Amino acid sequence: MSIRNAIARQAEAELPNECCGYLAGTRSGGEVAVAKIFPMTNMDRSSEHFSFSPKEQFAATKSARADGLELVASYHSHPETPARMSEEDIRLAYDTSILYLIHSVTESSLKAFAIDISRTVSEAHLVITD
Amino acid sequence: MTFTINGKTDSVDARQLSVVELLTLKDVEMPDMVSVQLNGDILDKSAFDSTFVADGDEVEFLYFMGGGTR
Numbered sequence: 598m599s600i601r602n603a604i605a606r607q608a609e610a611e612l613p614n615e616c617c618g619y620l621a622g623t624r625s626g627g628e629v630a631v632a633k634i635f636p637m638t639n640m641d642r643s644s645e646h647f648s649f650s651p652k653e654q655f656a657a658t659k660s661a662r663a664d665g666l667e668l669v670a671s672y673h674s675h676p677e678t679p680a681r682m683s684e685e686d687i688r689l690a691y692d693t694s695i696l697y698l699i700h701s702v703t704e705s706s707l708k709a710f711a712i713d714i715s716r717t718v719s720e721a722h723l724v725i726t727d
Numbered sequence: 728m729t730f731t732i733n734g735k736t737d738s739v740d741a742r743q744l745s746v747v748e749l750l751t752l753k754d755v756e757m758p759d760m761v762s763v764q765l766n767g768d769i770l771d772k773s774a775f776d777s778t779f780v781a782d783g784d785e786v787e788f789l790y791f792m793g794g795g796t797r
Contacts, residue, residue, distance in 0.1 A: 617792070641793070648793035651762035651769055655787055662734050671792050678796050685795035691760040692790035714756060 608674035621661035
């Protein structure tokens with residue numbers, strides 16, 4: 598199953614709650630290539646909020662590293678809203694080194710965003726190599 | 728002392744280095760919003776300034792990940 602389909606499937610399976618996870622891959626010449634998905638537990642168990650478990654986060658980063666990959670993006674779903682970063686998504690996007698993917702269940706769309714230290718969001722291009 | 732941080736070997740010329748000092752040294756943006764694992768144990772944030780890195784330690788740090796629809 599492709600990573601895009603895996604995210605969509607996870608989002609459907611965890612309705613009505615938001616699903617979430619990490620993507621691991623490689624960076625080269627300003628481009629990010631995704632190779633592996635790490636679904637995470639949404640600790641908030643909410644249709645409007647998500648948060649990762651630190652224990653699962655550390656397990657994912659070490660597993661990715663063992664495969665020669667690094668965490669390059671996080672993803673989460675919006676069960677009923679568009680694939681765009683909400684005010685809360687922007688406010689809580691502390692790690693500016695990764696991309697933020699949002700899957701809209703209602704729109705069946707997946708978009709990637711970059712955010713910088715000034716909280717400026719821009720849509721990003723992502724290559725998924727699976 | 729020499730240690731690994733996020734899988735990479737690093738060293739500092741210091742006899743004592745707290746986790747808070749390490750995060751500052753590594754220019755971690757928003758250090759209040761990271762989780763730290765020291766030798767496999769996730770540290771309580773309240774212990775960052777009283778926990779010290781030792782030679783040979785393995786340190787991992789990751790940012791809090793969360794968000795919402797609104």
